[in-house]
Every structure is written in structure tokens, then in C-alpha cells.
Amino acid sequence: MLSSLNSELVPVAAQSILLSSPVQSRSPESRTGLARLERGSVRRFMSKEHVFCEGDPRTHVFQIEEGVVTIYRMLTDGRRQIIDFAYPGEFIGLGASAEHYFSAEATSATRVRCYGASALEETAARDPGLALQLYKAVSLELAAARALLVAIGQRSALERVATFLTMLSRRSGSGNGSERVVHLPMRRADIGDFLGLTIETVSRTITKLRVMRVIKIAHGADIEILDAERLEELSEGEACG
Amino acid sequence: MLSSLNSELVPVAAQSILLSSPVQSRSPESRTGLARLERGSVRRFMSKEHVFCEGDPRTHVFQIEEGVVTIYRMLTDGRRQIIDFAYPGEFIGLGASAEHYFSAEATSATRVRCYGASALEETAARDPGLALQLYKAVSLELAAARALLVAIGQRSALERVATFLTMLSRRSGSGNGSERVVHLPMRRADIGDFLGLTIETVSRTITKLRVMRVIKIAHGADIEILDAERLEELSEGEACG
DNA sequence: CATCGCGTTTGACCTTGGTCAACGTGCGCG
DNA sequence: CGCGCACGTTGACCAAGGTCAAACGCGATG
Numbered sequence: 001m002l003s004s005l006n007s008e009l010v011p012v013a014a015q016s017i018l019l020s021s022p023v024q025s026r027s028p029e030s031r032t033g034l035a036r037l038e039r040g041s042v043r044r045f046m047s048k049e050h051v052f053c054e055g056d057p058r059t060h061v062f063q064i065e066e067g068v069v070t071i072y073r074m075l076t077d078g079r080r081q082i083i084d085f086a087y088p089g090e091f092i093g094l095g096a097s098a099e100h101y102f103s104a105e106a107t108s109a110t111r112v113r114c115y116g117a118s119a120l121e122e123t124a125a126r127d128p129g130l131a132l133q134l135y136k137a138v139s140l141e142l143a144a145a146r147a148l149l150v151a152i153g154q155r156s157a158l159e160r161v162a163t164f165l166t167m168l169s170r171r172s173g174s175g176n177g178s179e180r181v182v183h184l185p186m187r188r189a190d191i192g193d194f195l196g197l198t199i200e201t202v203s204r205t206i207t208k209l210r211v212m213r214v215i216k217i218a219h220g221a222d223i224e225i226l227d228a229e230r231l232e233e234l235s236e237g238e239a240c241g
Numbered sequence: 242m243l244s245s246l247n248s249e250l251v252p253v254a255a256q257s258i259l260l261s262s263p264v265q266s267r268s269p270e271s272r273t274g275l276a277r278l279e280r281g282s283v284r285r286f287m288s289k290e291h292v293f294c295e296g297d298p299r300t301h302v303f304q305i306e307e308g309v310v311t312i313y314r315m316l317t318d319g320r321r322q323i324i325d326f327a328y329p330g331e332f333i334g335l336g337a338s339a340e341h342y343f344s345a346e347a348t349s350a351t352r353v354r355c356y357g358a359s360a361l362e363e364t365a366a367r368d369p370g371l372a373l374q375l376y377k378a379v380s381l382e383l384a385a386a387r388a389l390l391v392a393i394g395q396r397s398a399l400e401r402v403a404t405f406l407t408m409l410s411r412r413s414g415s416g417n418g419s420e421r422v423v424h425l426p427m428r429r430a431d432i433g434d435f436l437g438l439t440i441e442t443v444s445r446t447i448t449k450l451r452v453m454r455v456i457k458i459a460h461g462a463d464i465e466i467l468d469a470e471r472l473e474e475l476s477e478g479e480a481c482g
Numbered sequence: 483c484a485t486c487g488c489g490t491t492t493g494a495c496c497t498t499g500g501t502c503a504a505c506g507t508g509c510g511c512g
Numbered sequence: 513c514g515c516g517c518a519c520g521t522t523g524a525c526c527a528a529g530g531t532c533a534a535a536c537g538c539g540a541t542g
Contacts, residue, residue, distance in 0.1 A: 081391040096380035131372030138379045139337035145386040150322040153393045153437035196394035
């Protein structure tokens with residue numbers, strides 16, 4: 001979940017939530033949460049392959065192990081809104097519905113672990129620990145979606161791109177801090193469809209940030225953040241009563 | 242939850258999910274889900290009073306009994322994004338965080354029932370039925386937030402307003418169909434901040450729909466839908482593989 | 483009844499970002 | 513090697529929607 005646009009607020013802990021099972025080595029019956037489930041099977045996808053499509057029955061829930069998956073929705077005339085970039089550790093396909101509302105496409109070679117959706121729910125119906133984990137996981141996705149909503153609904157192009165970069169750097173920053181050099185696994189078109197902008201605007205805005213000496217394009221998809229503080233200022237106004 | 246923008250996809254059932262407890266009359270121990278909880282205390286709010294504010298500790302979860310509550314987030318410079326209009330039956334304040342990310346304000350005189358957040362979670366930790374209900378409730382909120390995201394990120398002003406009206410009419414339509422006359426409990430400014438538009442654009446767009454003979458302003462806050470089909474067409478492109 | 487004030491509508495103008503089109507650039511493949 | 517293709521950048525122009533300002537409608541209040 002490309003969460004934590006507005007990142008003070010949305011902890012980056014999303015990926016750990018469902019993974020954390022305090023006791024790893026006990027017998028299956030005594031474990032709780034995900035640990036109680038069969039380890040799902042692994043599936044691999046090439047770049048641009050779909051993990052699932054809008055309208056497909058929600059048969060599985062997937063956990064990304066490697067790669068980045070784009071969650072999006074397409075309008076009839078081709079406009080596309082990307083809702084989320086799912087990174088390793090995160091789950092996709094959670095939800096209450098019988099069908100997927102959104103499509104999921106691999107941006108690059110991707111490895112996912114599959115869990116049967118009904119098995120997951122049946123187990124959850126007996127294991128409140130797992131059910132609560134699901135609850136918390138979706139809650140985090142919700143917070144992320146809402147944060148993006150604020151960005152798209154209220155912020156300017158510059159603010160959106162700055163927010164996006166800040167967030168990516170936080171997320172890449174393994175653990176504590178933010179990373180200086182951020183790798184963008186997605187194309188400009190994806191960034192545009194995520195932020196509600198066109199390719200051209202994204203490109204121009206990145207150029208503007210480069211000219212402002214806030215960032216530096218290292219190698220195409222790699223961006224070096226020269227002035228993280230300024231970048232955060234540009235992502236504009238957090239909080240308020 | 243002003244869900245089901247894109248409403249084929251997001252069932253309007255949100256409000257029923259947490260209410261449905263198949264067995265009502267058994268003893269507390271044998272009940273499941275919400276029914277097992279103490280009936281929370283009731284609180285009343287006047288128009289514009291806050292149920293909670295961004296940054297407040299998440300001590301309670303509230304169920305709307307009467308009135309409409311605006312869930313929003315404010316940027317430092319006064320820009321505001323409304324994330325949701327919560328209607329009777331719905332819950333607000335669910336989530337995994339220790340603090341509220343958003344503020345909740347009554348649009349009109351409102352009655353809510355309060356449940357202690359920690360009590361709720363403790364009960365859920367023992368009752369998988371309740372935990373699953375929470376999971377499904379948040380999942381619906383997530384679907385709603387994402388649907389709004391698509392609208393704001395991709396749709397034009399006209400499309401957004403048409404989507405908004407379609408959805409409101411569906412929601413008001415008690416049960417099966419859509420209502421011909423829709424009451425808007427919120428001001429233009431709220432609609433604007435919900436759809437990522439200005440008051441003026443909302444006003445102009447409503448006027449345009451009136452001139453197009455798609456709707457008719459009945460009495461200020463009441464809008465009569467003359468041509469529901471056309472209105473849905475205007476809300477533009479659903480689905481796609 | 484007249485006035486006030488809030489919310490809405492309408493109009494004129496301007497800005498941001500979208501559109502269309504050309505040009506770069508890096509990479510894989512013949 | 514060089515061609516082609518996919519992706520990115522840049523520029524010129526355009527339009528949707530934002531901004532600013534004025535006027536309207538209507539219920540509340542003196």
C-alpha cells in the first residue's frame with residue numbers, strides 16, 4: 001500500500017501487521033493468526049501480467065513476496081485510476097465482496113503467495129486473532145486510500161508529486177529513516193494515474209523539482225533527494241484541529 | 242459512508258453489516274458480534290459540533306442513529322477534504338490507529354451511540370464474529386473511499402456531481418430502488434470539499450444539470466431527479482476488464 | 483415590516499494543468 | 513551497427529475549473 005501520503009499519520013507498519021505472529025515454532029493448533037493457515041502456494045507473474053482483474057470472483061488473497069503490484073480501476077473510455085502500489089509484505093485482494101472491484105497488475109517480475117479467500121475467512125471465523133489482523137490490515141489500507149484522497153482532492157501537481165516522493169523515500173527507507181536515493185519501479189504513466197495527473201505534468205513537475213535543486217535524477221528511474229526538508233514542505237500542509 | 246460512488250459495485254449494505262445479529266433474544270454469553278457488547282451510551286450533537294477531531298485519542302467508536310456526520314481532513318492553509326458523509330446506521334471512528342486521522346462534524350442535529358474502542362477490541366479479540374464484522378465494515382469503507390478516489394482522480398466536474406447525485410438517490414431509496422426526490426443534508430461547500438471542487442463549480446454544475454432538464458431544484462436542498470438514466474450516463478464509464 | 487446575514491447563484495477573468503505534437507534517449511533485436 | 517520501439521521530455525496552445533466580486537433569495541430577528 002502506497003500508504004502514508006501524509007506519512008506522520010499513517011505508520012509504515014502495514015507490511016508487518018499480518019506477518020507478525022509472536023510465536024513461530026509451536027504446533028499448528030496453538031498458533032494464531034496467519035501462522036495457523038497453510039502456507040499458501042507461490043505464483044509468479046511477469047511485468048504487465050494480471051494477478052486478478054476487476055469482476056473476477058475473489059477466490060484468493062495474495063501476499064506480495066517480490067515485485068510491485070499496481071491496483072487500479074479503469075473507466076470505459078480508458079481513463080485509469082491507480083489506487084495503490086503494493087510492495088513486498090503487503091496483502092492484496094482483501095475485502096468483503098464476492099468480486100474484485102479493482103484489477104491488480106505486476107509492474108515487474110513478481111512473486112506472490114496465494115491464500116484461498118474462503119479458507120482465510122473460515123479460519124478467521126474461528127480465530128479472532130486472525131480476524132483482528134485482517135481488520136487492522138484493511139484499516140491501514142483505508143487510511144492510505146483516504147490520505148491519497150486528500151492529496152488528489154486538494155493538492156496541486158507540485159504538492160502531489162512532492163508528497164509522492166516523500167512517501168516513497170520513507171517507504172524505501174528500510175525501517176527508521178528515509179532513503180536518499182529512491183527507486184521508482186513504475187513508469188511516469190503510472191505515477192500520473194496514481195496522482196490524478198497526466199504523464200506530461202508528472203514529467204514537468206519532476207523537472208521543476210530538479211531545477212529547484214530539490215531532487216536529482218540519478219539514473220532514469222532512480223531519484224536522489226537533495227533537500228528532503230524542502231521536499232516535505234512542498235508536500236504542504238498537514239494536520240490541523 | 243457515502244459509498245457506492247460507482248454504485249453497481251459497492252453494495253449499499255454498509256449500514257446493515259454491523260447491525261445484523263441473527264439472534265437477538267438469547268442471553269449475552271450466547272450472542273455474537275455487536276449484540277454481545279453493552280449497548281453504548283447515547284450522545285447528541287448540534288449542527289457543526291464535532292464528534293471527534295483529528296489527533297484526538299481514539300477512545301470511542303460511534304454509531305450514527307440520527308443525522309449526518311461529515312468526516313474530513315483539513316490542511317494547514319484551510320483546504321478541506323471531506324472523506325465521507327456518515328448516515329444513520331453507520332459506524333465512524335473504526336480503525337487500527339491510536340489517534341483519529343480525521344475529524345467528524347455533525348451537519349445537523351445528530352444522535353450517536355458510543356462504544357468504548359478498547360472494550361470493542363477486547364471483545365473482538367475473543368469473539369471472531371465481531372472481529373469479522375469489523376473487518377467487513379472497514380472493507381466497505383475502503384471500497385467507498387476507493388470509489389471516491391476514482392471519481393476525484395479521473396472524472397470531470399459534471400461527472401462527479403452526476404455520480405454524487407446518483408449515489409445519494411440510491412442511498413435515500415429505502416431498500417430496493419432509487420428515490421426520485423433527493424434531500425441534500427449538506428451545504429454546497431461540503432459537496433465541493435467532498436468532490437474536490439469549489440462551491441462555485443458545484444453550483445454551476447447543478448445549474449447545468451437543471452438546464453439540461455436532468456434534475457429540478459425542488460426546494461433548495463431538495464433535488465428532484467427527472468431523468469435518472471441520463472444522470473447515470475453522465476456519471477460516466479464504469480467497469481472494464 | 484425592514485434589515486441582516488448566510489448560503490447560493492451568476493458573471494468576468496485568470497491559472498493550472500490537459501492536449502497535441504515534436505523531439506530525445508536508451509535498449510533490444512535483426 | 514543501426515533501426516525501431518517504448519518511454520520520457522519539452523514546447524505551444526487550449527480549456528476546465530478556480531478566483532474574485534457582485535447580486536440574489538430567504539429565513540431569522542429586531
